[in-house]
Amino acid sequence: MAQTAEAPVTPPPIRDERIGRKSPLARLLARPEAGAIAGAIVIYLFFFIIAPPFRNASSFASVLYVTSTYGLMATPVALLMIGGEFDLSAGVAVTSSALCASLFAFEFTTNAWVGVLVALALSLLIGFINGWIVVKTGIPSFLVTLGTFFMLQGLNIALTQTITNQVSSPDISTLQGFSSARAVFSASWTIGGVSIRTSIVYWIVFCAIATWILLRTHLGNWIFSAGGSPASARAVGVPVARVKIGLFMAVGFMAWFTGMHTLFLFNTIQSAQGIGNEFVYIIAAVVGGCLLTGGYGSAIGAAIGALIFGMVNQGIVYAGWNPDWFTFFVGALLLGAILLNTYIRRRAEASA
Amino acid sequence: MSTPQNTPGGNPRHAKDPAQAGTPAAGTAGLRKGNGNGNGGVPLVRLVNAGKRYGAVIALHDITMEVGAREVTCVLGDNGAGKSTLIKIIAGLHQPSTGTYEVEGKAVTFDSPRQALEHGIATVYQDLAVVPLMPVWRNFFLGAEVKKGVRMNIAFMKKTCKDELLAMGIDLRDVDQPIGTLSGGERQCVAISRAVHFGAKVLILDEPTAALGVKQSGVVLKYIIQARERGLGVIFITHNPHHAYPVGDRFLLLNRGRSIGYFEKGQITRDELTGLMAGGAELEQLSHELESAGGAAADIGHVLSEEVQELGIHHEPSAGSDARISQE
Numbered sequence: 183m184a185q186t187a188e189a190p191v192t193p194p195p196i197r198d199e200r201i202g203r204k205s206p207l208a209r210l211l212a213r214p215e216a217g218a219i220a221g222a223i224v225i226y227l228f229f230f231i232i233a234p235p236f237r238n239a240s241s242f243a244s245v246l247y248v249t250s251t252y253g254l255m256a257t258p259v260a261l262l263m264i265g266g267e268f269d270l271s272a273g274v275a276v277t278s279s280a281l282c283a284s285l286f287a288f289e290f291t292t293n294a295w296v297g298v299l300v301a302l303a304l305s306l307l308i309g310f311i312n313g314w315i316v317v318k319t320g321i322p323s324f325l326v327t328l329g330t331f332f333m334l335q336g337l338n339i340a341l342t343q344t345i346t347n348q349v350s351s352p353d354i355s356t357l358q359g360f361s362s363a364r365a366v367f368s369a370s371w372t373i374g375g376v377s378i379r380t381s382i383v384y385w386i387v388f389c390a391i392a393t394w395i396l397l398r399t400h401l402g403n404w405i406f407s408a409g410g411s412p413a414s415a416r417a418v419g420v421p422v423a424r425v426k427i428g429l430f431m432a433v434g435f436m437a438w439f440t441g442m443h444t445l446f447l448f449n450t451i452q453s454a455q456g457i458g459n460e461f462v463y464i465i466a467a468v469v470g471g472c473l474l475t476g477g478y479g480s481a482i483g484a485a486i487g488a489l490i491f492g493m494v495n496q497g498i499v500y501a502g503w504n505p506d507w508f509t510f511f512v513g514a515l516l517l518g519a520i521l522l523n524t525y526i527r528r529r530a531e532a533s534a
Numbered sequence: 535m536s537t538p539q540n541t542p543g544g545n546p547r548h549a550k551d552p553a554q555a556g557t558p559a560a561g562t563a564g565l566r567k568g569n570g571n572g573n574g575g576v577p578l579v580r581l582v583n584a585g586k587r588y589g590a591v592i593a594l595h596d597i598t599m600e601v602g603a604r605e606v607t608c609v610l611g612d613n614g615a616g617k618s619t620l621i622k623i624i625a626g627l628h629q630p631s632t633g634t635y636e637v638e639g640k641a642v643t644f645d646s647p648r649q650a651l652e653h654g655i656a657t658v659y660q661d662l663a664v665v666p667l668m669p670v671w672r673n674f675f676l677g678a679e680v681k682k683g684v685r686m687n688i689a690f691m692k693k694t695c696k697d698e699l700l701a702m703g704i705d706l707r708d709v710d711q712p713i714g715t716l717s718g719g720e721r722q723c724v725a726i727s728r729a730v731h732f733g734a735k736v737l738i739l740d741e742p743t744a745a746l747g748v749k750q751s752g753v754v755l756k757y758i759i760q761a762r763e764r765g766l767g768v769i770f771i772t773h774n775p776h777h778a779y780p781v782g783d784r785f786l787l788l789n790r791g792r793s794i795g796y797f798e799k800g801q802i803t804r805d806e807l808t809g810l811m812a813g814g815a816e817l818e819q820l821s822h823e824l825e826s827a828g829g830a831a832a833d834i835g836h837v838l839s840e841e842v843q844e845l846g847i848h849h850e851p852s853a854g855s856d857a858r859i860s861q862e
Contacts, residue, residue: 398686399685400681404677406665407665411665411666414664414665414676417647417657417659419647419677420676477667477668
């Protein structure tokens with residue numbers, strides 16, 4: 183005992199020699215996005231070599247467009263996952279929001295923007311309810327959002343059928359305010375003969391904002407801690423419950439935004455659309471380095487994860503392969519990413 | 535560890551019987567070390583006859599204890615002795631059902647840990663101290679981030695974190711490494727220096743050495759001394775008398791929610807402390823019972839009572855003190 187205590191009386195400053203030895207490459211590999219960046223380069227080169235149409239700028243623009251529709255949602259889903267939760271309802275929530283906007287505006291013959299705002303309120307409410315149930319009951323978000331996923335899916339199809347007697351929402355392109363809403367949510371520009379959709383710009387902007395929040399603001403600190411060790415976070419005064427509810431609402435917000443983009447691009451929405459997309463968002467986040475258990479990951483990683491998904495999605499078509507193989511490749515990518523992430527986390531968590 | 539044993543002015547005082555603890559004499563305890571709290575020797579934290587019931591369960595009964603500036607009060611007890619209930623009361627998670635809780639001489643009622651924190655009472659939990667995957671500096675300022683406009687003042691936080699850890703004797707080359715890469719002892723110390731930085735006057739350390747090896751425990755004990763030298767009051771919860779004795783100025787022993795002794799350093803030896811923790815009184819009781827049973831059991835009883843004598847934990851203390859073991 184006395185010996186125990188005497189040892190540190192002459193204190194050599196405790197140095198962590200491992201830090202000095204870390205090479206720049208090791209530092210890069212320790213970033214959450216590292217695996218995704220390497221994967222994205224490999225997959226780009228792969229399709230660049232085997233699929234000649236992939237090399238065109240216009241093809242790449244369409245890869246980016248597909249990427250952006252998933253990437254928009256992958257961003258808040260990644261934040262939510264860093265915050266330690268899932269949202270399985272994210273895929274159908276996009277459709278719910280678009281259906282709500284179009285049905286409300288069409289049935290009540292309002293300005294398109296009224297429908298847009300009602301849909302925003304609904305999406306935020308769905309996010310709030312998901313988050314509120316999760317933090318109040320402590321039930322895993324996987325189960326809670328699995329429930330809301332099925333409820334929304336049923337509502338989407340049943341309500342659309344009841345109201346319109348069809349499986350899709352009515353065409354709203356004749357409504358007032360439609361063109362201005364389209365200009366905001368679904369415009370496209372032609373640059374050098376290549377058509378670029380605004381969703382790509384929005385995706386990059388939202389990803390940048392999310393990254394800034396994560397790394398530069400106290401909110402980011404709170405998100406990491408809420409996922410990494412909620413009990414510790416609570417003990418030092420982080421409002422973990424509010425952070426988590428906020429993250430679910432951020433997913434709701436982006437579901438609304440993505441829904442509006444789709445709605446004003448096609449004028450109408452299929453009520454069964456969006457099912458299965460929640461997994462794409464989660465895959466993008468995980469491939470991008472987010473830990474399923476929370477507390478680790480990045481928004482940029484999720485963007486790269488979405489890009490990998492977009493490249494494979496389009497690359498298979500450009501390579502002239504049977505698209506039936508697509509999900510096989512996505513599954514393999516996911517498994518590879520998870521193995522890599524587990525390895526990285528073990529290294530990060532390994533203590534002396 | 536010579537410092538705590540020869541604390542200047544550390545006159546042995548009589549152990550307080552809970553029944554007398556409310557008298558003004560108890561209030562002068564802080565004077566022993568004098569200058570620390572600048573508050574006329576009023577203890578920073580004092581519980582008087584505090585108890586806690588959860589429904590019909592009496593988790594804590596009639597506990598009296600205090601800690602002043604530049605003092606370490608150790609709370610010892612086995613599992614289920616009521617240590618966690620005691621911390622929760624002091625940390626503001628629970629309110630005592632009976633008795634009073636005073637901070638700097640004034641009776642207080644805390645509704646939340648945050649209120650306790652505002653009074654300078656910070657708790658460092660054994661396993662809740664940090665978020666392993668987050669960098670050291672983010673952990674350090676978690677929940678109390680320094681802002682520059684909307685965003686965080688990262689450069690300032692990194693520098694402050696490095697400096698504060700250096701003041702505690704931890705020289706980290708890189709405060710950006712995940713705190714999970716630090717050793718268990720260092721992690722505790724980051725949590726301690728964080729509490730000190732954010733103006734804690736009293737630190738409650740919940741079993742900081744429980745999960746640590748011998749060497750790491752030593753590191754943590756060193757930081758407890760360091761915190762005391764910086765003028766803080768420390769409440770050190772542990773079940774290990776070997777960790778408590780070298781750093782402690784007072785010792786509160788708990789068993790089944792009751793105090794089985796409250797001592798100044800000068801009133802008890804390490805062996806006596808160990809014996810009490812090992813349940814000396816119970817062993818003694820057992821030996822008497824066996825002896826009175828006669829036959830072979832009596833022989834075993836003799837052996838037991840001899841062991842109790844050797845450990846120095848028998849009921850009649852050798853020197854002086856009359857109220858060494860305060861009992862109900």
